[in-house]
Amino acid sequence: MLLEAIAAHAKEHPDRIAYQNQKxxxxxxxxxxxxxxxxxxxxxxxxxxxxxxxxxxxxxxxxxxxxxxxxxxxxxxxxxxxxxxxxxxxxxxxxxxxxxxxxxxxxxxxxxxxxxxxxxxxxxxxxxxPDNPLRDAYWLFTSGSTGTPKGVRISLAALENFVEWMLSIPAIAKCGQGITVNQSQFSFDLSVADLWPCFAAGATVWALKREEQQDLTVLYRALQQSSAVRLTCTPSFIRLCLCDEMFSQQLMPQLKTIFLCGESLPSRTVETLHERFPQLSIINAYGPTEAACAVCAVEVQERSGTLPVGEVKSAASKLLILDEDKVPLPDGTPGEIAIVGKSVGNGYVGAFQGGFGTFAGERLYCTGDKGMIRDGLLWYLGRIDRQIKYKGYRIEPGEIEAALLCWKEINAAAVLPIQKAGEVRGLAAIVEWNGKELPLSECKQRLISAIPSYMLPKRWIAVEKMPMNERGKCDFHALERMLQE
Missing domain, CATH: 3.40.50.980 (Rossmann fold)
Incomplete structure (x- = not known):
């Protein structure tokens, strides 16, 4: 399906631009x-x-x-x-x-x-x-919990299933054969959402080089020149774009859709985007590298609190919430997010099994993400493996981060454990403020109304910009080093 579509575009529209960069x-x-x-x-x-x-x-x-x-x-x-x-x-x-x-x-x-x-x-x-859809189409290496890179194998069938699903999203379909801006490096799976859906639709990919993303003036000039109708990126990148009021409909008048994936999307970011781009469709998507980039998405509007990450009925594969024994849980009950069906990859490179398995005869991937299905929507509640044990309590940093990101005064936030001699001594909140920093007393007063007292951060650190890694996500390793200084 994918190769045949690209071949058809090459034959029917040979001179149409498929891909371009700075030069x-x-x-x-x-x-x-x-x-x-x-x-x-x-x-x-x-x-x-x-x-x-x-x-x-x-x-x-x-x-x-x-x-x-x-x-x-x-x-x-x-x-x-x-x-x-x-x-x-x-x-x-x-x-x-x-x-x-x-x-x-x-x-x-x-x-x-x-x-x-x-x-x-x-x-x-x-x-x-070749006609074997189950063959591996690409391998991507992600960070491993042991410090060794972990290779993910994605089949052509999973890739084609993703492309078909992506193009079925109304906000993506309306972009037609227009230009999509590619932000992420090709070693990061979010780039799959730029390249292959565009090529399948006969559209154009406008790729931003690394140096274009390191200077706002250069970045804005590139975005303006692109005449893009779609932008695919992480929430961290769009937050960078929003640093200056110049990033608005005047800069990108043809922009119709932003597809956001890879990390949690703060409601404040959505609010600011709607202020700058009143007619913009903002898609919040969810999916791990192990399941061909993304498996579900939802168009989000301005609202307070945590945002949903996808519609269940329109997902690219079946979504389940499992308990610790891998038994499906009813709607409204938090558990581990699992994916069943065509989206699931062929496993990892080597003998490592990880979260791959089978469910009712179909391929299964247990994501390690905590979530819940409610009102036909998937809600992401943080990583299970980021849980912290403190004073006998199990604490999910993502819950505290979500509470902080509801504040209009905060652009980005991360919560990490304060450790000494291998023991957790408290929590640290690292915050990128949207303007003036709030007094510590007010921060505590606001949080105590949203979370239990044992989850209150003991230490608060303000940063000018939240560090991002090479994949465009929050760099937790850099933050850990900051805590040790």
Whole structure:
């Protein structure tokens, strides 16, 4: 379905722009022909293809070529530490390494520059496409709880199921063949929501390079030049955009939809977006890397408190809430969010089982996320594995963070344990204020009306900007280091 759709666009609209970045443009004809050329060479071997790059046009070409050659693509952010890249290389067992640019880590691993392979395709006629939908389409490595990267294997069937679901969302469908801004690196699964739905619909991806996201003036100029109808990003990124009132409908008059995923979305952010973009559709989505990017979504309006993360009936796969014995719980009861069906990936690279399993004969993934289904909506309540034991109580930091994010005076907040000699001595609230910092006494008074007293933070730290990691999410490791200083 996906490959056939891209082939059709290349034939019917060959000169339409499929992908562009700061300096380069790639038409659908160029995308298909160059990927076809590369796929012939890739078919000579098997296994994953490790691909170094940021936002070069070679990235989507190589991804498509891997799908044509029935080899999973493994995007690698060259900005990562070389030690981590070497860990990924060893775990993946990749025999083929490509690079779209000059990167030290790529050179160290003997990567082949991608441009050298375009001219090797000399066959005539149609490319024969593989027909096994259960094969791995891509591998992505995420952070592991043990400190070792964890590789996730996603099948072509799961990817195509995601694309079909994504394009069925009314707010996405109305964007048609317009331009979508890509914010995240390709080594982060949110990029899947930019690339493949756009290519399937014959739309255009406008990719933001890393340096364009580090300066607001440069970022705003790029967003204005994009003429985008859709923006896909994390809540942390959109909060960055909202730092200046210039980010408004005047800057992006054609913007119709924002698709937000990857972390909790504060209601205050939604309120500000509606103030700046009165006609904007704001989609709050949920899904882990292990289930092809996202599995459910809901259009959110201005409201106080916690926001839902998706509609259950329109989800890409079945959603369940399980107890500790993996037994489904009734609506309104908190438990672990589980996903059953086509969205679930093929497991992890190697022997690690993790949350993968089966349920009633279908693939199952237990997310480790705490949640609840109520009124036909899914509500995210934090990570189970971030639970803190303090004075005999089990505390979920996400609950405290959600309470703080309801305040209009706060842009972002994170709650971490204060530890000494391996013992939790209290909680710390790290806050990015929206203007003047509130007195500590008022903070405590507000919180005590929302949470139990034993959950009140002992220490409060104000930061100018909440740190973000390479995936565009809150960098909890950086915050932990801050607490130790």
């Amino acid at each position: 380069e443009k790639l038409s659908y004809r160029q995308l298909w022909e160059r990927a076809a050329a590369l796929s012939v060479w890739l078919k000579k071997e098997s296994g994953p293809v490790m691909i170094f790059g940021e936002k070069e046009i070679g990235m989507p070409i190589s991804f498509l070529a891997c799908l044509m050659a029935a080899r999973p693509y493994l995007p690698v952010d060259p900005g990562q530490a070389i030690k981590r890249i070497e860990q990924i290389y060893r775990q993946s067992g990749a025999k083929t390494i490509l690079t779209c640019g000059e990167y030290l880590a790529a050179e160290k691993l003997g990567a082949i520059f991608l441009g050298e392979r375009y001219s090797e395709y000399h066959e005539s006629g149609e490319i024969s496409l």
